[in-house]
Amino acid sequence: MIMEHSAGAVIYKKRADGQLEYLIVQSVINHNWGFPKGHLEASEDAQEAAKREVFEEVGLKPKFDFNFVRKTHYALTDTKFKTVTFFLAKYVPGQEVVAQKEEILADKWVTFDAAKEYLTEYGKMGVLTAARDYIEK
């Protein structure tokens, strides 16, 4: 059995009206929407990979909260399984989202309700729900 491990972040910001918005990205490869993420490199842990991947994919250096940890697990093939570890990260005002064109087709800030339309793959809304509840607690 082959195991893959990626890491990424739910990046959020608060609008002037108090509403929370979350950054989602669309994959060039499969057109699915999710959170910025990518594979752990050799000798890298999930926290380091999440910071690196967020910067590489969307050009942001948000403030990470590693106390929030949520994982999704899914099968890529009959013999290949993947775990993705997500942390929480707060957008730092003044920074601009610059998506890496090779991997990201589009990016969007969305509210929790709007995200439901995009995050259709297993576990992604669960991660977002946990993130929202954690931020608001």
Ligand SMILES: Nc1ncnc2c1ncn2[C@@H]1O[C@H](COP(=O)(O)OP(=O)(O)OP(=O)(O)OP(=O)(O)OC[C@H]2O[C@@H](n3cnc4c(N)ncnc43)[C@H](O)[C@@H]2O)[C@@H](O)[C@H]1O
């Ligand atoms: N160390 C390493 N080991 C192996 N390969 C490496 C590697 N480093 C780089 N690569 C390769 O480099 C490319 C980009 O890697 P990265 O950019 O580093 O990694 P990623 O976002 O985690 O992967 P990717 O976009 O491939 O997959 P995802 O799980 O979203 O999507 C894959 C499939 O899963 C589905 N999927 C995604 N999320 C799902 C979910 N929550 N539930 C069910 N299915 C889901 C998608 O629809 C899609 O069909 C990939 O081609 C990768 O294979």
